[in-house]
Amino acid sequence: MLERGEVANSWRHERWDSFRLLTPNWQSRLPGHRYEGPDPDGYMTMAEVTAFIEGFAARSGAPVRTGADVTSVRRAGDGYQVTTGGGEFRCRSVVIASGACNVPVVPPFAGAVPGSVEQLTPFDYRGPAQLPDGGVLVVGASATGVQLAAELRRSGRPVTLSVGEHVRLPRTYRGRDVLWWMDASGVWDQRFDEIDDLTRARRLPSPQLIGTDERTTLDLNALTSMGVEPVGRLAAVRDGRALFSGGLRNVFSLADLKMERLLDTFDAWAREHGRDGEVGPPERFAPTRAPERARLQLDLRGGEIRTIVWATGFRPDYGWLDVPVVDEKGRLRHEGGVVDSPGLYALGLPVLRRRRSTFIHGIESDAREVIDHLATVTLAQRPGA
Amino acid sequence: MTTVANGVNVQALLDAREALKGAPEAAQFVWRASSKWQDGVHSTTRVKEFFGLGQEQEHKSEAVFDADHPEVFAAQDNGITPIEYLLIGxxxxxxxxxxxxxxxxxxxxxxxxxxxxGKHDIRGILGVDSDVRNGFNDIKVTFTIDADASRQDIEALVAQSQKRSAVFDALTNPTDVTVEVA
Incomplete structure (x- = not known):
């Protein structure tokens, strides 16, 4: 196992200070290793996640080589040549587990933002104190965007939140964590080969959730109640002005409808499986409140906005992968983790084999199936094996 | 699903979607219109040819649209106003x-x-107040739909149609427009 930094590197170095897992503690489970603390319904801090993964590394005896930054993987004979900062490896098979969030995505028009406005990505952001006083434009309303918008608003700054398509979820539903429902009802078990539009499922933004002791919901209604001003999707920066889409109401409708459909699914599951008795009564949530008149533009030279936080997603970085298996959008071409090159595999990507693939507890079943392929197909073909 | 007959050849659209995944150049269309001044603020615009799927195409017949301003604008009202064409679109x-x-x-x-x-404050186009924009301040669309579906499903239809609408996008997002003299 080659690790570019230390065990749990991205948790240590690529998250902001207040970051907590979106999944409740009891869902943090790896083979033979699970949360054993006093608060199964809580959400791990970064230090706790790091300790959890270190604990698993120790317990499993995984042969981790830290500080081994991979700079190249290329096809060599019937296997691969792997170049790292600490030496060369030859191997029959490679499992890519470098994740989907290596680089923050920033739209090209970020270059047109006036120099007087500071720009940050979630990788740069640690906490409100590092920002200048004054207004903040947070672009993007997935989990990262809503969490940073709330934290920055609480620091006393005026916050404008640019909202495109998003996934709205309540933190709890019928008295249970909404992710308990995703787990128990089988939504997360849906397999990649059962999903109609897999490309879309793999591109789904992270849900508007936050892990707090109070288990509060952080949807757009919660944010507007705090004084965050929603605007449409940022469409362009032109002549020093940020131009927002006038389609805000429709992204609200789409998210409200999708959430209702999901809650209907949960209710039907509870009814059909005789689980109504162990949860509270069905709930429905108020539609997302649209502002009377959402602003369509903001003058970025006027001083109202001092900082832009680009919470516009992440992408994987395959710059080191010298095998032609990356598509024109920079995504790995694979079928359920079996990459389109003999002996090359992937793990830990969105909906790799199931909807739960990118969650900590999602790795176990994916890994078993991918490794089964590796053992029965790749290694079985080995000369003399 | 086979019993539903709304007259849309969805299979052809789904097939096109698959085919164009691997052929982005064929997906490049150019829509054209050509207009001619008549008199006053009256003009006539014709639409027939367009480009798409890698070649010149044309409609079965040419369509002709007259645009003018109403009499309350002291015009002849030979056709609807240009901004009303946006509502049609x-x-x-x-x-x-x-x-x-x-x-x-x-x-x-x-x-x-x-x-x-479409709510329109004409002080913008008349130059009465430079803070008033020229175009619509807002547009409201109200659908009345009778269908074999729940209200939630009908709302989802309308939401999805906005999500995939060319004109909704063109109206809600900025578009780079170049106007020059030949």
Whole structure:
């Protein structure tokens, strides 16, 4: 196992200070290793996640080589040549587990933002104190965007939140964590080969959730109640002005409808499986409140906005992968983790084999199936094996 | 699903979607219109040819549109005002979307009607107040749909049709427009 930094590197170095897992503690489970603390319904801090993964590394005896930054993987004979900062490896098979969030995505028009406005990505952001006083434009309303918008608003700054398509979820539903429902009802078990539009499922933004002791919901209604001003999707920066889409109401409708459909699914599951008795009564949530008149533009030279936080997603970085298996959008071409090159595999990507693939507890079943392929197909073909 | 007949060939659209995944150049269309000044603020615009799927194409017949201003603008009213054409584009685009999405989702439509209102402060175009914009301040579309579906499913049809609408996008997002003299 080659690790570019230390065990749990991205948790240590690529998250902001207040970051907590979106999944409740009891869902943090790896083979033979699970949360054993006093608060199964809580959400791990970064230090706790790091300790959890270190604990698993120790317990499993995984042969981790830290500080081994991979700079190249290329096809060599019937296997691969792997170049790292600490030496060369030859191997029959490679499992890519470098994740989907290596680089923050920033739209090209970020270059047109006036120099007087500071720009940050979630990788740069640690906490409100590092920002200048004054207004903040947070672009993007997935989990990262809503969490940073709330934290920055609480620091006393005026916050404008640019909202495109998003996934709205309540933190709890019928008295249970909404992710308990995703787990128990089988939504997360849906397999990649059962999903109609897999490309879309793999591109789904992270849900508007936050892990707090109070288990509060952080949807757009919660944010507007705090004084965050929603605007449409940022469409362009032109002549020093940020131009927002006038389609805000429709992204609200789409998210409200999708959430209702999901809650209907949960209710039907509870009814059909005789689980109504162990949860509270069905709930429905108020539609997302649209502002009377959402602003369509903001003058970025006027001083109202001092900082832009680009919470516009992440992408994987395959710059080191010298095998032609990356598509024109920079995504790995694979079928359920079996990459389109003999002996090359992937793990830990969105909906790799199931909807739960990118969650900590999602790795176990994916890994078993991918490794089964590796053992029965790749290694079985080995000369003399 | 086979019993639903909204008259949209969804299979052809789904096939096109698959085919164009590997052929982005064939997906590049150019829509054209050519206009001619008549008199006063009256003009006539003709639409026939367009480019797409890698070659020149044309409509079965040429369409001719007169635009003018109403008599309250001291004009001849030989046709609707140009900004009203935007409402036509939006209404027909969203309606086409509703029909297509309904067909794809197996929802039989019985009637789809839309009422559109575009709020327009004409002090902008008259130069009365430079803080007033020239275009619509806002547009409201109200659909009345009779279909074999729940209200939630009908709302989802309308939401999805906006999500995939060319004209909705063109109106809600900025577009780079170049106007030059030949």
């Amino acid at each position: 939006l209404a027909s685009c969203l309606t086409a979307g509703v029909a297509s999405v309904a067909q794809n989702r197996g929802i039989q439509l019985r009637s789809v009607e839309a009422a559109l209102e």
